[in-house]
Amino acid sequence: MAETAVETLASVLRTRILSGELAPGTPLREEALSSEYELGRHTIRAALRQLGGERLVSIQPYSGARVTLLDDDDVRALMQLRSALEGEAVRLLNRRSDDTTLAGIHTANDELRRACLDSPTDRARIERAHAALHHAIVDAAGSPRITDAHARLEAESILFLAQLRHVLDAEEMIRQHDQLVGDLLIRGEDAIHEHLERAADQLIAARAADH
Amino acid sequence: MAETAVETLASVLRTRILSGELAPGTPLREEALSSEYELGRHTIRAALRQLGGERLVSIQPYSGARVTLLDDDDVRALMQLRSALEGEAVRLLNRRSDDTTLAGIHTANDELRRACLDSPTDRARIERAHAALHHAIVDAAGSPRITDAHARLEAESILFLAQLRHVLDAEEMIRQHDQLVGDLLIRGEDAIHEHLERAADQLIAARAADH
């Protein structure tokens, strides 16, 4: 059955990164990981290389690996991809749009609201709920292919959310998503395009502000 | 200035894979690469792990790395992403649609036709031209963010083309793209959605045929 050490390590680190425990920018030192997990340095390096290929960590020669900090271009490219894909999902959704398919979206939005109100400081929970809502929207389109395609962007999207933490408080999070869900049927794809573009703009503007 | 050995190796292998010199399914043996490039096995392994993260090679425990063979689900997810993105590009394109922006598309299509007629056996050249045409369509939308997002899918798209080789001959390639370019302005995004879906279906059907 043999899951190799490199694979398990990569998957553990991936989880720690996506949960926000390892924040974007955090350095990942080989010796530290080596003694923490009791694995040889080469094993660590292989796992880091793999995560590098997945864009979850960035590797600078002779300076080491750190959790990826998405730069402005990364953010815009990622959001454009999501925008195109989620927009397509919404278009399909509005073509079928029976009430049962929308139930999942409202449930997910309620869950997000509850997370924001119950535990506004537990960002990991909020981010999971946030990702789940967007996932639900894509799912509601009823195309397994779109769901697959969206899943491929999910890891990086969560990385984006981890950076958005300091920009968007829980209240604003609720407000924006209530509006999104309310507008979905009326304004269609434009609603989600705007929603995603606003998020990207907010992060980029906030970063420009602390110059 | 120090480009590390792992990086150069990864980039050399990437090029060889995307040029089609290393066909999908080809095994990549560590010892062989080690003596071919005169590098230690660990260096090879690190590069392979990175390419694994980029999805260009698939690594099976204790059985080694091979150039990724996209399965049906991979193909559908990739095409759905491209479809959403290129569809978005076409929508933008038709909103501006001045003649100069279209010139690039026609040039690229002419180049593709020339490649198919001049050297129908030089698949690498045809694939470059093919990728360039789709790239030109996305470029014509005039949004650098969409271009960025599309670039991220390009490597895997070329991998898809490498597998499409045995399914689509040069003649059919010309026909489908002449139709696509002709329909772009009239039918808009639907034209490109159909174009991409047909390509995916053809590959999947052909594979089902040799069971």
Place this chain on the structure above:
DNA sequence: GCTCGCAGATTGTGTAACAATCAATGGATG
């Protein structure tokens, strides 16, 4: 205060060795 250079820390790469697993070969058996 600034620059230079040195020293320590960290990463990059290689070699050697061995364990773990796979794959194919070949017999033993029905």
Place this chain on the structure above:
DNA sequence: CATCCATTGATTGTTACACAATCTGCGAGC
């Protein structure tokens, strides 16, 4: 003759050690 199983050879997975290459921060000297 076909089938199953075991052995063997090839390949990958992992480690330890060594050393080179490079970065980084700190202090000496100006």
